[in-house]
Amino acid sequence: MRITITDYAPKTIGLFIVFLCCLAGSVLGQGHLVKGKVKSADGEGIPGASIIVRGTQNGTTTDVNGDFQLKAPAKGVLIVSFVGFVSQAVNIEGKAILEVTLLEDAVELQEVVAVGYGTQKKKEVTGAVVQVDNETLNKSSTSDLGTALQGQIAGVSVQSSSGAPGSEANIQIRGVNSITGQNQPLYVVDGIPYNGDPKLSISEIASIDVLKDAASASIYGTRGSGGVILITTKQGKAGTMQVSLDGYYGVQNITSGVPRMNFEQYMYAFFLNSRTMNGTNMGSAYTPLETNPYQFYNDTDVSTVVEQNLAPIQNYSLNVRGGTKDLSYSVNANYFGQKGMIINSDYNRLNIRANTGFTKNKWTIRTSIGLRDEDRSNAAYGLLTQAYSYKPYMQAVDPSKDVLSNGGGPGSSDIFNLGTIIRSLQQKNNDKGGQYNGNLQIEYQLSKDLKLMTRVGGSNTFGNQVIISPLLQTYDDLGVLQTSASRSSVYNSSSRATSFIWENTLNYTKNFGEHHINAFAGFTMESYTRTSFFAQKYDLVDNSITVLNGATLDPNVGSGTGYNQNMVNKLMGTLGRLQYNFKGKYLFSVSARRDGSSRFSDEYRWGIFPSFSAGWNVSDEAFFKPLLGKIDVLRIRATHGTTGNQNFLDYSNAATISLGKDYVFGRNGSDNLVLGYTQTSFANANVKWETSVQTNLGIDMAFFNNKFTFTADLYNTNKRDMLFPLLVPPSTGGGNNSTVILNVGDMNNKGVELAAGYRQSGAFSWSTNATFTKNINKIVKMSGNNKTNYLTGGSVDGVDRVTVIQEGLVAGAFMVMPTDGVVKTEAQLEAYRNLVPTAQMGDLIYLDKKTIDTDGDGVPDKGDGILNDDDRVFAGSGTPKFEIGYNVNASYKNFDVSMQWYSAYGGKVINGSRIAAYQNGTAKDLLYQNTPDNPNSDIPTNRGSKYLNYRGWSDYWIEDGSFIRLRNVSLGYTLPKALANKIKTKSLRVYLAAQNPLTITKYTGFDPEVGGDGLQSRGIDRGNYPMSSQYRVGFELNF
Template identity: 50%
Template sequence: MVSATRWLCALALVLIHLPGYSQQTVQGVVTSEAGDEGLPGVAIVVQGTSNGTISDIDGNFKLSVPNADDAILEFSFIGYKKEVVSVNGRSVINVEMSEDVQALDEVVVIGYGEQKKKEVTGAVARIETEELIKNATVDIGTALQGQIAGVSVQAVSGEPGAGSNIQIRGLSSVNGSSNPLYVVDGVPFNGDPKLSMNEIESIDVLKDAASASIYGTRGSGGVILITTKKGKAGSMKIGLDSYVGVQRITSGEHLMNREQSLYSNFIHQYHLNPNQHFQNTWSSLETNPTSFTNDTDIRGIIQNDNAIIQNHALTVSGGRDGLTYNVVGSFHENQGTIINSGYERYNVRANTVFKKDKWTVNTGMGARVEKQQYAPWQFLLDAIKYKPLQQPLHPDASIVQDAGNGVQAAALGGLMAKLKQDDRRHGNHFNGMIQISNQITKNLSLSSRFGTTFTDDTRVRINPLFIAYDDDGNRIAFDGNARSGVYNQSSRASSLAWENMINYKKSFGEHNFKLLGVFSMENYTFTSFFAEKKDLISNDVTTLQGVTADPNVGTGNNWNQDRSNSLIGMLARLQYDFRGKYLFSASVRRDGSSRFAKENRWGVFPSVSAGWNVSDEAFWAPVAGTLSTLKLRASLGTTGNQNFLDYSNAATIAIGRDYPFGPEDNVMLGLGATQLDYANPEVKWETSQQLNVGFDMGLLSDRLTVTGDFYNTNKIDMLFPYVVPPTAGTTSSVILNIGDMTNKGVELAANWRQAGELSWSLGGTFSKNINEVTKMQEGSEIMYLDNSTVVQGVPNEDLVTAIALGYPAGSFFLIETDGIVDGEEELEAYKKIQPTAKMGDLKYVDQNGDSTITLDDRVYMGSGIPDFEVGLNFSMDWKGFDFSMNWYAAVGGEVMNGSKAYAYKFGRHMDQYYQWSPWNPNSDIPAHRGRDHYNARGYTDYWLEDGTFVRLRNIAFGYTLPKAITQPAGISKLRVYLSAQNPITLTKYTGYDPEVGNNGLSSRGLDRGNYPISAIYRAGIQLDF
């Protein structure tokens, strides 16, 4: 027994030490085939294990390898082909890696699956997570701007949390939404999902209708497919991505100072009354002597220079035994460059993948908490209106004395209310997904996916109580927005999506088939409630119950709502290729939407596409060394649009419309109701048919890749509001399918990638879209859009943006000006059409020759759509140093400078210091005759400017420390960097920013004192453990 025990112990000791006896240190150098330079950052792993290392800055590596005789090493590096080398007992192994820039072999997400780019027949583009994180962008729109041809991204505003407006291949609807559909891990979202960039693995964009038609009614604006990060098998990895920065406004309107304003006011008084201008000028100053010493520029008070912006993200990932996980948590804060504004966002996402035998279970859960403070409406315009002769203000003041005369007091009241306003939103968002898949056979699989989203928002705006006195000591009674009160709005939205998919693939010799079938059901609900009351008792009580006067519960589509809609879809798709050379794809989707009446509830959306990998042909061999790859493709597809108001096919009834009845001496009110608008059960889908022809080309072993697409889109049965004649008993409109529109365009993208010790890439994109309205209601060939006045909140203004037959949707129709009146003969001639004209006035052009200037004299003057857009992207890496920059240009397109018009109305713009007067008769600046004079009307082309701009969107410089320094501390990667966003903008536009007014068709290209875009400067660190 003792002997046996001794033998067992001896055997155990031998077995324990056997692995140690077979351990061997392998070292060597990894170099590039293109040269002798060492490659840093190459991953070297013992095949089948997690044992590995990374080459240092000179390409050297050292690794302990067990079982060296049988071990196999894998060498992998971005941009190079993977190398697999058998150790065979060697202690020194030098490896030469060859470039792998076969862009067509990349895998892209195409919706309900993935496909090699070489086999894609539609217009699909991808951007990887590394590009997103390197530029330290916060929202998806900013990350995409200038990166993908055909994807137009314009900032809604520079306000924190505002996001971007994204259009793919132009405007897709004039009455509904033109936004793309967002799909996150297969689950559709209503609007931007506002993910942290650290959550995202890749973004794929389906641009052509054949690719987007698999989403049927929701694909008319294109589709953005977002794949979030998943874990990888191996030990737990921890990543930290953090930056802190400052931001500031770098542009603005040019306003007069105290001395210039005094002189301009003297000229203004002359224009109003030439005989009393000295007296009128002096009397206004005499009542308020401090005007001589004040030199107030309120913009210095409301602008928050060097506002803090910061973002911090922590990632934990790993997995084993068939279960992988990835958890990301992030915090973002933007303090805002205008006071009383800011944004905070907390994101967390947890993804898991579990595989067991033929089963795969994917889960994803995300949550977002937002805290947003909104800048007051037209805050910058109120600052422009406030004259330098008026007293300085402070947001904390509760009593203001010597507020000036009536006009000045009104300006002070409105501005003071906004300085003290507190307008905040708190939002909670949750989304979840679970997908269960079963690989029934080698060729057949079934999947079922359930997704849900839930959003809860509450917004409270408080206008505090404050007191102001005019020059005579009388208390000023404020009304409108300057009046104290409480506004409260809450909303709740939820969505459910259930999809079931069956996939079948089969090869017959060199013929390859893939079949997909999908059945989906979606439901969306939304409720909101709004109420407000006026006159606070005290600033310490800021609830609705503590406010005393004028209770109001909002009504209409923009306020209190309770609506829902459902969508059922069925999809079949066939994909075929022969030898990977000849490609074909066809799909048909049938959708049913509750937004339509039963007669038109269902729509069918087919598509077909084909491709030819010409470079795979034998006859291509003689030119393959230069033109290495070439693929030709074409597609034809149909999509639908149902993104308009729910219940538009039904009539609405308003109650509480009581009517009098009974004899004259005893009139009583009876309960009444009125039909507000008419039902239209015939309303049907907006339909988009698009033809796309494109190519993918690679030169010089695909170091240079070029992609081009040409498309023609016909949008038919577009929904327009039809104005009902008053004889019908209502003044509203009814939605009808009475419009058509076209989008034609060209997209080009090119990229050069050079690998080696100094690796770099240079890429560019070009996009041009031509939009035209081709059909409208007969007799109504032009329709002006609500909310399209250049200057808001003042009288005598009118609409400038219209949908007109034969023109781009959302074009500017303005009264043309022809200089100013600067001679007596010219004045007498002009008085025939403008009897009140005086010297120095703007001359309006009488377009219809009726000797009268009216709104009928408005003519087409351009639009806010750029003629074309260009993106330029450059990046390089050298021995741990990296540098990147992204330029974006929008060429052409007009901007209406409403901020300048507003400044002119109140005599504040610097140009007016040089206005026409008897002492300056050669000036081309119109005389300032007051706010309501036609010289300052906003609907003329005097305010129209070229909106062309070139912007350095992002620039970053970083350094990654060598592994020899970081690995002993347990750090696999440590990168520090400096970056800037929007540091340079080149433009002739004289307002705040040419990238304005893009949150809707009616406001595109209108600068109305929008929150300007800021320049941001950051310093950051990225750590991987």
């Protein structure tokens, strides 16, 4: 067939031209090469960012430096996005090189919170979970994480145990959780549980999530009753290496105390007391100046030696992080140093942590290694109260001397007080220790929906303590050597605790249309061992020889003691959780954990701790749409869960024995003590778990385009089978003062938690938030006949215990002798002598509690005529009735300011410092005591420390411990970007800050915040180390 070109040429050429035009258009559309860089607001490249040509599937991702290149239509639009940032649409017409800056999505960043064994979108959380970020924590200058959390979270009560350097605060989540067991929360660092505070530096921490309700904490079973604090440390991220360096330096001051008399005031009070006790006959009054006239020239205030104002505090942190698409790293180092405000106290700590992450195909491997080194010097116990015993006429104190002469007569209390204060000032109490820990986590994606994880972790914590109480020689005015205040001694102790944990979990996540399921099951094994040893010998030969053998070996002069202890406990558990939601609106979760603990006998070893929770995102409903913009979030939550507590002494279910010379053999006067084993504790094989059952109702709301947020929670917790050590008679075989652990009763906590916040962005940005916490605690039942149990650590002056566990009262209640003013009239004196025959004018009036019903109306109207413990009455407790936290932050251009306020209301404090000053006659108040010349005074007459007037068991010493405190205030300035670049930095911020600069309170002691060392001493100020006010200057530098 022959084809003639003439016939088809016009059509063929036309079609060919059309094809070439289309091809050219296509080539031109795909051939426009665009290069660019995607970076964050701080100028750093964002690796892995997605760049897609809008309306197509053509796209790419940025490299490790945030750079990309892509062919796109000349008039195309690129969609640039990355997780945690606001996506951007970029028009590329006429552009060949782009620079795209993505801004962080604040809402997106806050959507995910940590929960036990995983994470969850905040929108889908049904429990009471609160997150605190590193920026908030960094506003405090402290070595303690708990102190930084004070007032930040509703339902989390934080009270200072001491202002001593390196001290830890007492943290309680939703009230008292145990009367003698574990009250502190469980700490979990990067998935690894810790026994006690892990003592991380704040610079290591990225965020903290607190599980407050039992349903959230029940996944940790036996250790979740005190709540759970989940700590996520800083991790590396892909991109160029980032280096940050920050630090501060400041000084500290003691801001208050019980006023003391000077020399003139003391001598006036001395003569006043002498006249009161001896009438008008002053000849029998002994004055220290009569035998030692040179003391007339003294005016000693020993507090100037004991207290050290302008004590320095400093903190420096270095963080380096970065990585590639597959591998990331973060290394953090921190040094914290604090000189104490009381002599011989300081604290130095070094923390180092290195985290790595590796992801390749289906594998993810994470490692973490942490090191901590501590060196702490402790002031002698009771040094502040000892200072009240040192009279202003006595000689100036020189802590460097160990041969002393005070001029007092033989047996004079002045010699005793001199020896006591000098020994305390010279005492060396050094505690060195640390920890190294690590964990390895391996994840393997078995399928798209199924992931297997195994994690192993462990820690080794060690400590060594040396206490030297020096040899002193104290002479009286005749040059005769007097007995020391207490014997010299050297004390050495060492301890080592190791932990090991192995966890395995299987996680399943699946979407079925609008149904979402997340399930996991796991198995965990934990082992803890502790070895401790101490030895003490008395009567040093030479203060320069501070080893144990430096004490005398003469058995007629001194003796020694020693102790060695090995403790082991193990925990095994299986756990699981199922979470379901429909359309993200209807939320359900159920979990259970079965734990077995070696601390219990076989019969009670295992326990099951289930939980259930549900939530409803009402604001996602169609009927709610008209309200959006005014009410943006409305979520209702409900939970019910069970947790346990097994944190008490090991081997409480078994009798322990000890080796010693406790057996007598022989006859006819030849009896000898011989070596043998004796029982040292009474066993209770029936001891079992403490169990907490809690119900929680909550609501979350956001208003006005999420500017205003509000959260409220109501809860009710029933605690049953509380563990408590009860004294048993020696006939049981446990010896004197032996105790046995028993499940003795039930307790209830119920409360309300409120949190609200507001934020406003713009040229002037500001935000504020407030928290309100109220918990009502009550001992519901105490088993046995004794409904009142005095706690051994609840003593005020070393004699009178005042803290009790009593049915019907708050745990740790104060039970004290009631008083009714001072005897001021003869009629009062006559009536009072029926109860106290030796009473005199000016005495404190104790009330005889009415226990006898004389008229048969069922109401007691008369006392029994005897002053004893039966007359004690409830007088509050050291636990506040409610707490409020308030924070405000603002920034304008390069300036920023922030304030943190905290207040506690309704707690009582027993002012033990005031008791000591009264008993020793050095309190300035005693200038105005009740005397014949001042008969209307309400201050009882000073008749000596042993007289009833100044006993520590009365309500006379109880004060209102409510306070409002400005915890932190800071003013900062950030250098402009251009100026920061000139000095080769990415950013530089400098600031001035103050911590605790203002406290408003009626309390007359050192500090109204008296957390003590637990429930038994909360609210008892025994000359506790006070909190300081701090003033510092700092910087934050990024490269």
